[in-house]
Amino acid sequence: xxxxxxxxxxxxxxxxxxxxxxxxxxxxxxxxxxxxxxxxxxxxxxxxxxxxxxxxxxxxxxxxxxxxxxxxxxxxxxxxxxxxxxxxxxxxxxxxxxxxxxxxxxxxxxxxxxxxxxxxxxxxxxxxxxxxxxxxxxxxxxxxxxxxxxxxxxxxxxxxxxxxxxxxxxxxxxxxxxxxxxxxxxxxxxxxxxxxxxxxxxxxxxxxxxxxxxxxxxxxxxxxxxxxxxxxxxxxxxxxxxxxxxxxxxxxxxxxxxxxxxxxxxxxxxxxxxxxxxxxxxxxxxxxxxxxxxxxxxxxxxxxxxxxxx
Amino acid sequence: xxxxxxxxxxxxxxxxxxxxxxxxxxxxxxxxxxxxxxxxxxxxxxxxxxxxxxxxxxxxxxxxxxxxxxxxxxxxxxxxxxxxxxxxxxxxxxxxxxxxxxxxxxxxxxxxxxxxxxxxxxxxxxxxxxxxxxxxxxxxxxxxxxxxxxxxxxxxxxxxxxxxxxxxxxxxxxxxxxxxxxxxxxxxxxxxxxxxxxxxxxxxxxxxxxxxxxxxxxxxxxxxxxxxxxxxxxxxxxxxxxxxxxxxxxxxxxxxxxxxxxxxxxxxxxxxxxxxxxxxxxxxxxxxxxxxxxxxxxxxxxxxxxxxxxxxxxxxxxxxxxxxxxxxxxxxxxxxxxxxxxxxxxxxxxxxxxxxxxxxxxxxxxxxxxxxxxxxxxxxxxxxxxxx
Numbered sequence: 001x002x003x004x005x006x007x008x009x010x011x012x013x014x015x016x017x018x019x020x021x022x023x024x025x026x027x028x029x030x031x032x033x034x035x036x037x038x039x040x041x042x043x044x045x046x047x048x049x050x051x052x053x054x055x056x057x058x059x060x061x062x063x064x065x066x067x068x069x070x071x072x073x074x075x076x077x078x079x080x081x082x083x084x085x086x087x088x089x090x091x092x093x094x095x096x097x098x099x100x101x102x103x104x105x106x107x108x109x110x111x112x113x114x115x116x117x118x119x120x121x122x123x124x125x126x127x128x129x130x131x132x133x134x135x136x137x138x139x140x141x142x143x144x145x146x147x148x149x150x151x152x153x154x155x156x157x158x159x160x161x162x163x164x165x166x167x168x169x170x171x172x173x174x175x176x177x178x179x180x181x182x183x184x185x186x187x188x189x190x191x192x193x194x195x196x197x198x199x200x201x202x203x204x205x206x207x208x209x210x211x212x213x214x215x216x217x218x219x220x221x222x223x224x225x226x227x228x229x230x231x232x233x234x235x236x237x238x239x240x241x242x243x244x245x246x247x248x249x250x251x252x253x254x255x256x257x258x259x260x261x262x263x264x265x266x267x268x269x270x271x272x273x274x275x276x277x278x279x280x281x282x283x284x285x286x287x288x289x290x291x292x293x294x295x296x297x298x299x300x301x302x303x304x305x306x307x308x309x310x
Numbered sequence: 311x312x313x314x315x316x317x318x319x320x321x322x323x324x325x326x327x328x329x330x331x332x333x334x335x336x337x338x339x340x341x342x343x344x345x346x347x348x349x350x351x352x353x354x355x356x357x358x359x360x361x362x363x364x365x366x367x368x369x370x371x372x373x374x375x376x377x378x379x380x381x382x383x384x385x386x387x388x389x390x391x392x393x394x395x396x397x398x399x400x401x402x403x404x405x406x407x408x409x410x411x412x413x414x415x416x417x418x419x420x421x422x423x424x425x426x427x428x429x430x431x432x433x434x435x436x437x438x439x440x441x442x443x444x445x446x447x448x449x450x451x452x453x454x455x456x457x458x459x460x461x462x463x464x465x466x467x468x469x470x471x472x473x474x475x476x477x478x479x480x481x482x483x484x485x486x487x488x489x490x491x492x493x494x495x496x497x498x499x500x501x502x503x504x505x506x507x508x509x510x511x512x513x514x515x516x517x518x519x520x521x522x523x524x525x526x527x528x529x530x531x532x533x534x535x536x537x538x539x540x541x542x543x544x545x546x547x548x549x550x551x552x553x554x555x556x557x558x559x560x561x562x563x564x565x566x567x568x569x570x571x572x573x574x575x576x577x578x579x580x581x582x583x584x585x586x587x588x589x590x591x592x593x594x595x596x597x598x599x600x601x602x603x604x605x606x607x608x609x610x611x612x613x614x615x616x617x618x619x620x621x622x623x624x625x626x627x628x629x630x631x632x633x634x635x636x637x638x639x640x641x642x643x644x645x646x647x648x649x650x651x652x653x654x655x656x657x658x659x660x661x662x663x664x665x666x667x668x669x670x671x672x673x674x675x676x677x678x679x680x681x682x683x684x685x686x687x688x689x690x691x692x693x694x695x696x697x698x
Contacts, residue, residue: 016332071536085531087316087522089323101312102535146531 008057018209032200033189036065040209041189078152097198103150193296227267233287317549335507361438371417376469498657512592520600558589586647594684620646645680
């Protein structure tokens with residue numbers, strides 16, 4: 001086990017930011033912390049990194065208690081903050097060298113690591129640029145390079161893709177997968193469920209500082225009753241037909257709006273087939289029809305009653 | 311030494327702004343110091359001048375003629391009509407600075423040994439008037455002495471005696487080491503002016519540095535690294551010290567390069583020491599401002615307001631003697647004032663015993679007190695910000 005957090009409680013005056021949060025991160029996994037804005041993800045990360053004092057709980061990293069003076073632990077952690085934290089007075093290369101130098105005193109080794117980090121994030125042609133000349137995406141990549149240059153065993157990335165263009169986002173996500181392949185354990189926080197689904201091996205969904213579900217994406221989706229969502233484009237469906245549809249076995253709900261029929265079914269097989277059979281019997285004309293498996297947003301919606309991005 | 315190197319890199323990035331200040335300041339200082347020195351030397355050479363006087367004589371006797379002759383040696387006579395308005399106008403428009411009225415019966419009273427009061431109307435606080443008063447007193451006192459000692463002395467004989475007596479002069483040689491005077495003047499001026507440049511450089515440099523290091527995201531990012539706060543602060547303080555001493559050294563060397571032709575004396579060494587003390591104080595002001603400002607754009611504006619304000623009220627640009635007492639009272643709550651006071655004291659010293667040095671040392675101690683107060687305020691502010 002790389003990280004162990006037990007019953008973490010953090011209050012900001014009357015606001016309970018973390019409510020007995022517990023989590024474990026295993027060696028070699030990409031652990032996703034998913035939750036809407038203000039759910040407590042960054043507070044949890046700041047507590048784990050000993051940047052914030054907490055009211056209650058225990059935090060262990062690499063089997064050692066995490067404290068502000070736990071320099072041996074910190075030496076093996078790479079941090080990529082939510083806000084880009086680089087020096088505008090230093091070039092790309094100087095910034096990476098500075099942050100890497102806080103962990104690696106050997107100048108020669110550091111030079112190699114800096115070059116590797118620059119190549120890794122694809123900033124080679126910008127190495128002599130000052131941060132102010134970089135685009136938002138490139139700046140995020142620099143932020144990542146500063147956090148990973150010293151090749152840490154544990155990398156904590158706090159929403160590293162906020163306000164990033166799709167191209168840079170893909171590059172960042174590919175990079176994270178590559179770092180994980182090379183042996184780094186990763187904690188990744190985001191409110192983008194697609195990203196978390198794409199790269200995380202285990203996910204914790206948090207809301208209002210509480211862990212509401214933890215597991216692989218398959219395990220999380222298995223927690224809810226919803227099976228699949230079937231969407232049908234149809235010119236006309238009567239209220240009677242809609243009610244008949246709702247009475248069909250395994251159909252949870254059916255709504256018709258703007259010529260789109262959205263049907264939610266419970267778990268099980270042949271749901272689409274049942275719907276198609278009904279359309280044929282009722283002689284309902286339809287255009288496109290497609291079926292989607294539940295997403296993490298559906299998981300969040302079913303557990304909390306609200307959308308992930310509310 | 312990553313943090314130390316980082317500080318120097320940040321300061322190096324701003325070196326152009328700092329250099330512009332150094333060049334402009336020294337250019338202005340060189341021009342002003344040379345003109346100030348030539349004035350000072352000119353002041354040192356003595357030349358007698360004559361005041362304008364209106365003599366309203368109501369009698370014409372040998373005694374009054376003798377007095378007029380004596381006064382002619384030190385004054386120009388201006389003819390005025392004996393009307394109150396004309397006399398007042400002459401004084402108001404500075405046509406004359408002294409109006410002397412010799413009343414009827416003046417000679418007779420002198421010859422009888424009686425006390426006599428001459429009526430005079432003068433422009434207040436005029437130096438030349440004192441000289442005229444002195445001559446009149448000398449003439450009348452001598453006359454009284456002769457009348458008392460020689461019985462039945464005639465006016466003509468009395469005037470003759472007085473003429474002889476008052477013709478006797480003591481030769482005075484005014485000895486001034488022009489080179490020394492010029493040196494003290496230039497050094498004093500340069501070291502006073504140093505307050506402006508060193509304040510600007512240190513406020514600009516250190517507040518820029520502080521602004522970078524007070525960035526919360528960077529603070530948090532640095533706190534994630536395996537570097538103790540003590541080690542971090544030690545490197546930061548070292549960088550601040552190096553920057554302060556380097557800035558002082560550069561400015562001091564530039565100052566000395568202008569005054570080197572006059573040689574270096576003990577006064578120069580004390581001026582250097584005082585400027586080092588002031589540099590420490592300027593660093594503390596920069597440190598405090600760095601903790602107060604929130605935007606880099608505000609730094610030059612705040613720096614200009616503080617450095618120009620302190621320099622103007624403390625006698626850096628204008629000699630302290632020309633400043634009003636209220637201004638000086640306000641200035642005494644600033645370190646720049648005590649720096650200038652110490653410089654002026656040092657420049658006037660010829661004997662460096664403890665008694666003479668006491669005011670200099672006191673001024674330096676006050677500057678150190680200011681530095682400690684500013685650093686303490688900055689630390690309290692920094693802690694308050696961190697807790698927030």
